[in-house]
Amino acid sequence: xxxxxxxxxxxxxxxxxxxxxxxxxxxxxxxxxxxxxxxxxxxxxxxxxxxxxxxxxxxxxxxxxxxxxxxxxxxxxxxxxxxxxxxxxxxxxxxxxxxxxxxxxxxxxxxxxxxxxxxxxxxxxxxxxxxxxxxxxxxxxxxxxxxxxxxxxxxxxxxxxxxxxxxxxxxxxxxxxxxxxxxxxxxxxxxxxxxxxxxxxxxxxxxxxxxxxxxxxxxxxxxxxxxxxxxxxxxxxxxxxxxxxxxxxxxxxxxxxxxxxxxxxxxxxxxxxxxxxxxxxxxxxxxxxxxxxxxxxxxxxxxxxxxxxxxxxxxxxxxxxxxxxxxxxxxxxxxxxxxxxxxxxxxxxxxxxxxxxxxxxxxxxxxxxxxxxxxxxxxxxxxxxxxxxxxxxxxxxxxxxxxxxxxxxxxxxxxxxxxxxxxxxxxxxxxxxxxxxxxxxxxxxxxxxxxxxxxxxxxx
Amino acid sequence: xxxxxxxxxxxxxxxxxxxxxxxxxxxxxxxxxxxxxxxxxxxxxxxxxxxxxxxxxxxxxxxxxxxxxxxxxxxxxxxxxxxxxxxxxxxxxxxxxxxxxxxxxxxxxxxxxxxxxxxxxxxxxxxxxxxxxxxxxxxxxxxxxxxxxxxxxxxxxxxxxxxxxxxxxxxxxxxxxxxxxxxxxxxxxxxxxxxxxxxxxxxxxxxxxxxxxxxxxxxxxxxxxxxxxxxxxxxxxxxxxxxxxxxxxxxxxxxxxxxxxxxxxxxxxxxxxxxxxxxxxxxxxxxxxxxxxxxxxxxxxxxxxxxxxxxxxxxxxxxxxxxxxxxxxxxxxxxxxxxxxxxxxxxxxxxxxxxxxxxxxxxxxxxxxxxxxxxxxxxxxxxxxxxxxxxxxxxxxxxxxxxxxxxxxxxxxxxxxxxxxxxxxxxxxxxxxxxxxxxxxxxxxxxxxxxxxxxxxxxxxxxxxxxxxxxxxx
Numbered sequence: 001x002x003x004x005x006x007x008x009x010x011x012x013x014x015x016x017x018x019x020x021x022x023x024x025x026x027x028x029x030x031x032x033x034x035x036x037x038x039x040x041x042x043x044x045x046x047x048x049x050x051x052x053x054x055x056x057x058x059x060x061x062x063x064x065x066x067x068x069x070x071x072x073x074x075x076x077x078x079x080x081x082x083x084x085x086x087x088x089x090x091x092x093x094x095x096x097x098x099x100x101x102x103x104x105x106x107x108x109x110x111x112x113x114x115x116x117x118x119x120x121x122x123x124x125x126x127x128x129x130x131x132x133x134x135x136x137x138x139x140x141x142x143x144x145x146x147x148x149x150x151x152x153x154x155x156x157x158x159x160x161x162x163x164x165x166x167x168x169x170x171x172x173x174x175x176x177x178x179x180x181x182x183x184x185x186x187x188x189x190x191x192x193x194x195x196x197x198x199x200x201x202x203x204x205x206x207x208x209x210x211x212x213x214x215x216x217x218x219x220x221x222x223x224x225x226x227x228x229x230x231x232x233x234x235x236x237x238x239x240x241x242x243x244x245x246x247x248x249x250x251x252x253x254x255x256x257x258x259x260x261x262x263x264x265x266x267x268x269x270x271x272x273x274x275x276x277x278x279x280x281x282x283x284x285x286x287x288x289x290x291x292x293x294x295x296x297x298x299x300x301x302x303x304x305x306x307x308x309x310x311x312x313x314x315x316x317x318x319x320x321x322x323x324x325x326x327x328x329x330x331x332x333x334x335x336x337x338x339x340x341x342x343x344x345x346x347x348x349x350x351x352x353x354x355x356x357x358x359x360x361x362x363x364x365x366x367x368x369x370x371x372x373x374x375x376x377x378x379x380x381x382x383x384x385x386x387x388x389x390x391x392x393x394x395x396x397x398x399x400x401x402x403x404x405x406x407x408x409x410x411x412x413x414x415x416x417x418x419x420x421x422x423x424x425x426x427x428x429x430x431x432x433x434x435x436x437x438x439x440x441x442x443x444x445x446x447x448x449x450x451x452x453x454x455x456x457x458x459x460x
Numbered sequence: 461x462x463x464x465x466x467x468x469x470x471x472x473x474x475x476x477x478x479x480x481x482x483x484x485x486x487x488x489x490x491x492x493x494x495x496x497x498x499x500x501x502x503x504x505x506x507x508x509x510x511x512x513x514x515x516x517x518x519x520x521x522x523x524x525x526x527x528x529x530x531x532x533x534x535x536x537x538x539x540x541x542x543x544x545x546x547x548x549x550x551x552x553x554x555x556x557x558x559x560x561x562x563x564x565x566x567x568x569x570x571x572x573x574x575x576x577x578x579x580x581x582x583x584x585x586x587x588x589x590x591x592x593x594x595x596x597x598x599x600x601x602x603x604x605x606x607x608x609x610x611x612x613x614x615x616x617x618x619x620x621x622x623x624x625x626x627x628x629x630x631x632x633x634x635x636x637x638x639x640x641x642x643x644x645x646x647x648x649x650x651x652x653x654x655x656x657x658x659x660x661x662x663x664x665x666x667x668x669x670x671x672x673x674x675x676x677x678x679x680x681x682x683x684x685x686x687x688x689x690x691x692x693x694x695x696x697x698x699x700x701x702x703x704x705x706x707x708x709x710x711x712x713x714x715x716x717x718x719x720x721x722x723x724x725x726x727x728x729x730x731x732x733x734x735x736x737x738x739x740x741x742x743x744x745x746x747x748x749x750x751x752x753x754x755x756x757x758x759x760x761x762x763x764x765x766x767x768x769x770x771x772x773x774x775x776x777x778x779x780x781x782x783x784x785x786x787x788x789x790x791x792x793x794x795x796x797x798x799x800x801x802x803x804x805x806x807x808x809x810x811x812x813x814x815x816x817x818x819x820x821x822x823x824x825x826x827x828x829x830x831x832x833x834x835x836x837x838x839x840x841x842x843x844x845x846x847x848x849x850x851x852x853x854x855x856x857x858x859x860x861x862x863x864x865x866x867x868x869x870x871x872x873x874x875x876x877x878x879x880x881x882x883x884x885x886x887x888x889x890x891x892x893x894x895x896x897x898x899x900x901x902x903x904x905x906x907x908x909x910x911x912x913x914x915x916x917x918x919x920x921x922x923x924x925x926x927x928x929x930x931x932x933x934x
Contacts, residue, residue, distance in 0.1 A: 122793075123793060123794070123795060123796055123799060124793070124794045124795060125671070125675075125794065125795040125796065126795070126796055154793075155793065158792075321824055321827075321828075322824075323619060323824075323827075324584040324615060324616060324619060324823055324824065325584050325585050325615055325919070325920065325923070326584050326585060326586055326823075327585050327586065327587070328585055330585075331585075331920075331923045353824070355822065355824065356791070356793075356794055359791070359792055359793040359794060360790065360791070362790065363790070366831060366835075366891055369891030369892065370828070370831075370891060372891075372892065373891060373892045373893075373894065418891060419890055419891045419892070420831045420834045420835045420838065420889075420890070420891045421834050421835070421837070421838040421889065421890070422838070423838065423842060440792070440801075440802045440803065441802075443800055443802050444772075444802045444804045444808070444843065447772050447773050447808065448808065448843065450773075450775060450776045450812060451776075
C-alpha cells in the first residue's frame with residue numbers, strides 16, 4: 001500500500017527536514033518590512049481576536065515557557081483579549097476571570113508543525129481535495145498555498161486537539177526547480193487562518209530519480225541560477241519589462257519573477273530542500289554570495305555540514321527520525337542528526353513524521369521526544385516546535401513562547417508533553433478555548449458501543 | 461394438566477433436532493472432506509537454512525518483565541539457554557559460564573513481531589532497481605512469493621533490530637487482488653533469504669481489498685470497481701477449487717493423465733486446504749464483511765485484516781469470525797478508505813474481545829512499534845478503558861505471533877519458547893525507551909552499548925558518509 005502511495009507521491013517524498021541557527025543569537029527573519037512590491041506581503045492578514053473580553057487565568061502550572069524564563073514551577077498564565085497578558089507565580093485574577101487550576105500539570109506554548117500541507121490537503125489521493133502541488137511541468141514561485149487554505153479541513157481539529165496551533169504550510173511537488181510559496185497559518189477558529197501569506201519560496205535541489213532524473217544536479221543548478229539572474233534583471237528594470245524590447249526573453253514568467261523579488265532582495269527566505277552534504281555546502285556558499293536568507297529543509301546529511309550551517313546562521317527544518325539511506329542523497333542519515341546540529345549551534349525546527357506531516361501533524365511531540373531520546377536537550381527539542389519555528393518563519397513577535405504580548409496559544413497537558421502517552425487537556429489558540437472535538441472523536445463516540453444497536457448508528 | 465416430558469424424551473428431541481440440522485443446513489464452513497488420499501501439493505520449495513547463532517547462557521536479573529501474556533513481573537529474572545527461555549520468575553538458576561546482566565530499573569519484553577513489513581522487497585535505498593514488492597502485471601498473481609524478492613542486505617533490517625524487532629512477516633505489496641505468498645523472517649544478518657526464514661512458520665497469502673487494485677488496474681483491463689475486485693477473488697478461487705479437484709481425482713485414481721501443474725493454482729489450493737491462511741489488506745468495515753462471506757463461500761481462512769482502519773466499526777464481526785485486526789496507532793486520511801481511522805481504534809477492537817495488534821508497513825515505523833503501542837494504549841485509556849501495559853505489550857508480541865501461527869514458538873516469555881527477547885533501558889511504552897539488547901534464539905544480535913554489535917549491511921560498507929554513523933542508524 002505504502003509503496004504505491006510512495007510511488008504516486010514520489011515528488012512529495014521529502015524524507016526529512018532539518019534546520020539551524022545559533023541558540024542565543026536568533027536572526028530576526030522578520031526584519032525589513034518594506035517590500036519591493038510597494039506593499040507589505042507578510043503583514044498578518046488574519047484579524048486579531050477580539051480584544052478585551054473575559055480573562056482566563058491558568059493557575060499552578062508547570063510552565064515550559066520556551067522563552068527567557070525557561071521553566072517556571074507553579075506558575076500562572078493570564079490570558080485576555082487573545083493575548084498572554086502576564087506570566088508568573090501567584091497572579092491575581094481580574095474580576096470575572098475564568099480560573100483554571102491545572103494542579104501542577106505541564107503548560108506549553110501551542111506547538112508549531114513546520115513543513116506540513118495543513119489546509120491544502122484533505123485526502124491525498126482524492127485530487128480535488130489536494131492543492132499541494134503546482135503543475136509539475138512548470139516552475140512556479142508564484143504558486144502560493146495561501147490561495148487554497150481551507151479552514152474547514154478536518155485535519156485542522158485533529159491536529160489542534162493534539163496541541164498543534166500553528167503550521168508552516170508548504171507546497172509538495174516541484175516543477176523543475178521551484179515549487180512555490182509557503183505560508184504560515186494558525187489552527188484556531190476561521191474563517192481566516194492565514195498569519196503570513198509569504199513565508200518563503202521553495203526550491204528543490206535534490207534530484208528524486210525516475211523521470212525527474214532528466215534533471216541532473218548540474219541541470220538543476222543551471223536553471224536555478226538562471227532563474228534568480230532573470231529575477232534580478234527583471235527587478236532592476238521592472239517598469240520596462242512589458243515594453244517591446246524592454247527586456248530580453250526570460251526563462252520564467254512574470255508572476256514567478258514577481259514572487260522572487262523579496263527573495264533576491266534577502267527579505268523573504270529562500271527555502272531549499274536538500275539532503276546530500278555536498279549540495280548543502282554548495283547552497284550555503286551560494287546563498288552567502290548572493291545575500292539570500294536561506295532555510296534548509298530535509299537535511300538528511302546536514303550534521304556533516306553543521307559547522308558551515310551554524311556559521312552562516314542557516315536553520316534546518318527536519319524530521320529527526322530519518323535514519324535510513326532512503327536514497328543515495330541520504331546515506332549519512334542518522335538519529336543523531338538533530339542533536340549534532342543543535343550542539344553545533346544550528347537552529348533546529350522539527351517537521352512531523354515526514355511520510356505524511358499533515359494527517360500526522362500530531363506526531364510533532366513524538367518527533368521531538370525521539371530527538372531527546374537520541375541526545376538532544378529536552379528544552380531545545382521543545383524550542384524546535386515552538387520558539388525556533390516562530391523565529392525562522394518570522395512570527396516571533398506574536399507566537400512561540402509563553403510570554404506577555406504573545407498571542408495566547410497555550411496548551412495544558414496530562415503528562416510530559418513530549419511523551420507518546422500524553423495529550424492535551426485544554427488548548428487555547430489566540431486566546432480562544434478550543435473544544436477537544438474532531439471528526440475522529442465523533443466517529444469514536446458513534447462506535448464505542450457496538451452492542452447498542454437501537455437506534456442504528458446513523459442516529460447516534 | 462401439562463404433561464411432563466420425561467428427561468429421556470427431551471434428550472431424544474435434542475438429538476433428533478441436531479441430526480436434522482446436520483442433514484439440512486448447508487455447510488457454511490466447508491472443510492476438506494476425508495479424502496481417501498490427502499492432498500499432496502508441495503509447500504516448501506525454498507527451505508529455511510536458519511540456524512540460531514551460538515550463545516552462552518544469559519541471565520537478566522532484577523528487571524520488570526512484561527511477558528506478553530498480560531503479566532508484569534516485578535524485580536524478576538530470566539534465563540536464556542540453548543536458544544530457549546529456560547527459566548523465568550523471581551529466582552532463576554545461574555548456570556556456570558552465564559553472562560549476567562543487571563536488569564535493575566530496566567524492562568524485558570518478548571521480541572517485537574511486525575506482521576506487516578516490506579523490508580527487503582521495498583528496501584533502502586528505494587529506486588527502480590530495488591523496487592521488488594508488487595508484481596503489478598496482472599491483478600491475480602498467486603504464483604509469486606515475497607521471499608524470492610527479499611534483498612537480505614536491506615539496511616532497514618538493522619534499523620528494525622535496533623527497535624527490538626526480532627520477527628517480521630514480509631508481504632508482497634497491495635497492487636494486486638492476490639499478491640502472492642508472504643514469508644516470515646527472523647531478523648538476523650544473512651547472505652541468503654533462506655538463512656533468515658523462520659523455521660516452520662506457515663506461509664501466508666497476501667490479498668488486497670479496495671482502492672489499490674482498482675487504481676492500478678482500472679485503466680489496464682480491470683478490476684475497475686470494488687465489485688470487480690470481489691468477482692476477481694471469486695473467479696480465482698473457483699478455478700483453484702477445480703484445480704484441486706483435478707489433482708484429487710488423479711491421486712485417487714493412482715493412474716490416468718497427470719494434470720498440468722500451475723504453481724499459482726497450487727498456492728491457492730493450499731489456501732483452500734487451510735494450510736496457507738490469508739492476510740487480507742482491507743481498510744473498510746463493509747469490505748471486511750464482504751470478504752468474510754467470500755472466505756466462507758470457498759472455505760479459506762482469513763487470519764487477519766491488515767491496516768483495518770475501520771475494524772473498530774465491525775469489531776463484533778471480527779470476534780465472531782475469529783479474525784484479527786492489524787492496525788496503526790494513528791495513520792489516517794492519506795486515501796479515502798483510510799479517512800475514518802481513529803486513534804482509539806486498536807483499543808476499541810481489543811476491548812470488544814477481538815484480536816488486535818500493531819503493525820508498521822513502513823521502514824521508519826517498524827523501528828518504534830513500542831511507541832505506536834504506547835499511543836494506542838494511551839488513546840484507549842483516555843476513553844475510559846482499563847489497559848495495563850502488560851496487556852498492551854501483547855499487541856506487538858503475542859497477537860502477531862498468534863496471527864502468524866507461531867505463538868507456540870515465540871511471541872511471549874514462557875519457558876521453552878524461543879529466546880527472542882528485548883532488554884529495554886526503561887518502560888518500553890515511552891518515547892524515551894531504547895532497546896538496549898536484543899536477543900534472537902538466545903544470541904545477542906544487537907547491543908546499544910557496543911558498536912560492534914550494531915550491524916551494518918554490505919551496502920553500507922565503504923559509503924564514506926554512513927561510516928560516520930554507529931550502524932543501525934544511530
